[in-house]
Amino acid sequence: xxxxxxxxxxxxxxxxxxxxxxxxxxxxxxxxxxxxxxxxxxxxxxxxxxxxxxxxxxxxxxxxxxxxxxxxxxxxxxxxxxxxxxxxxxxxxxxxxxxxxxxxxxxxxxxxxxxxxxxxxxxxxxxxxxxxxxxxxxxxxxxxxxxxxxxxxxxxxxxxxx
Amino acid sequence: xxxxxxxxxxxxxxxxxxxxxxxxxxxxxxxxxxxxxxxxxxxxxxxxxxxxxxxxxxxxxxxxxxxxxxxxxxxxxxxxxxxxxxxxxxxxxxxxxxxxxxxxxxxxxxxxxxxxxxxxxxxxxxxxxxxxxxxxxxxxxxxxxxxxxxxxxxxxxxxxxx
DNA sequence: CTATTGCGGACATTTAGCATCCGGATTATA
DNA sequence: TATAATCCGGATGCTAAATGTCCGCAATAG
Ligand code: FES
Ligand code: FES
Numbered sequence: 177x178x179x180x181x182x183x184x185x186x187x188x189x190x191x192x193x194x195x196x197x198x199x200x201x202x203x204x205x206x207x208x209x210x211x212x213x214x215x216x217x218x219x220x221x222x223x224x225x226x227x228x229x230x231x232x233x234x235x236x237x238x239x240x241x242x243x244x245x246x247x248x249x250x251x252x253x254x255x256x257x258x259x260x261x262x263x264x265x266x267x268x269x270x271x272x273x274x275x276x277x278x279x280x281x282x283x284x285x286x287x288x289x290x291x292x293x294x295x296x297x298x299x300x301x302x303x304x305x306x307x308x309x310x311x312x313x314x315x316x317x318x319x320x321x322x323x324x325x326x327x328x329x330x331x332x333x334x335x336x337x338x
Numbered sequence: 339x340x341x342x343x344x345x346x347x348x349x350x351x352x353x354x355x356x357x358x359x360x361x362x363x364x365x366x367x368x369x370x371x372x373x374x375x376x377x378x379x380x381x382x383x384x385x386x387x388x389x390x391x392x393x394x395x396x397x398x399x400x401x402x403x404x405x406x407x408x409x410x411x412x413x414x415x416x417x418x419x420x421x422x423x424x425x426x427x428x429x430x431x432x433x434x435x436x437x438x439x440x441x442x443x444x445x446x447x448x449x450x451x452x453x454x455x456x457x458x459x460x461x462x463x464x465x466x467x468x469x470x471x472x473x474x475x476x477x478x479x480x481x482x483x484x485x486x487x488x489x490x491x492x493x494x495x496x497x498x499x500x
Numbered sequence: 501c502t503a504t505t506g507c508g509g510a511c512a513t514t515t516a517g518c519a520t521c522c523g524g525a526t527t528a529t530a
Numbered sequence: 531t532a533t534a535a536t537c538c539g540g541a542t543g544c545t546a547a548a549t550g551t552c553c554g555c556a557a558t559a560g
Contacts, residue, residue: 181518304462
């Protein structure tokens with residue numbers, strides 16, 4: 177039950193993009209640099225985000241990644257889905273259909289109780305992630321950060337966007 | 339984000355134990371046989387359940403595993419915790435403390451928004467699993483199974499408990 | 501004493517995650 | 531038009547974890 181590191185990486189990257197003026201983006205290299213992450217691997221993750229429709233890519237000089245939608249319309253679940261896929265963590269291999277006591281006319285149309293319990297738990301998890309938007313996160317992070325921090329970020333951004 | 343197969347294996351094994359008369363158990367071999375699972379690996383998982391306090395082990399001839407508590411007091415989360423551990427799936431490596439814009443007096447006592455959002459989602463997931471007991475599952479499974487199936491299980495159990 | 505059973509460690513195999521690199525395509529800019 | 535910046539997808543290697551087996555030891559019932 178471990179989530180890929182890439183989720184933390186890309187969630188923070190998206191939070192940074194969400195703090196930018198709408199339509200403005202950053203190249204993958206800059207997004208990696210901002211959190212001191214491996215640039216090549218970050219690039220891979222950003223490609224996955226683009227395939228998942230969370231960000232848009234702009235190729236060529238001056239290009240980069242920007243949010244594909246307003247930050248209010250992007251949830252943490254969208255990011256998880258793009259990076260990890262939509263497969264449930266609990267994978268049922270229908271072991272109830274195996275063994276010495278399976279009856280030939282066994283009725284397996286009804287879902288397994290265990291399977292559905294885990295399914296519902298996972299839906300609760302997803303629902304919570306869907307309820308948190310990038311805008312929520314970006315505003316909270318900005319509100320909580322010190323003036324020095326904000327200034328440092330502004331300077332860095334001006335250099336990167338120049 | 340994948341859960342170990344062992345959770346499905348042991349959850350079904352515990353459901354079987356919950357259907358037995360209180361205090362009665364089965365050896366790991368029988369639990370594996372019932373769902374046609376790899377006996378040696380099932381034994382490993384049952385040891386983990388015992389370490390986690392979900393089942394009790396009885397050594398020696400005629401021994402085996404039985405539930406450590408009434409089935410109403412054992413939840414699916416107890417099983418997940420015993421097999422997978424209590425570590426959250428989302429592991430924050432505090433990447434916000436890295437990069438060119440971190441201020442020396444950065445205040446990282448406040449939790450990261452992203453981190454806490456994932457933490458809350460995971461708590462919702464656990465809460466749902468904690469709300470489902472083995473007794474719930476065992477009664478539902480028994481209720482839904484056909485008379486032939488119940489008869490086959492009874493015969494098999496008599497052979498194993500003899 | 502012997503057969504049964506759980507316990508823990510060692511070990512091998514397979515799979516998934518982490519990370520890098522490269523060639524090709526696209527585009528702004530000089 | 532030439533050049534540099536940038537994304538894209540695939541190939542590749544490395545590491546960690548999950549999967550699965552085996553063995554010797556300890557406990558216990560008969
Ligand atoms: S058969 Fe897969 S969870 Fe029950
Ligand atoms: S620093 Fe780890 S989730 Fe924000």
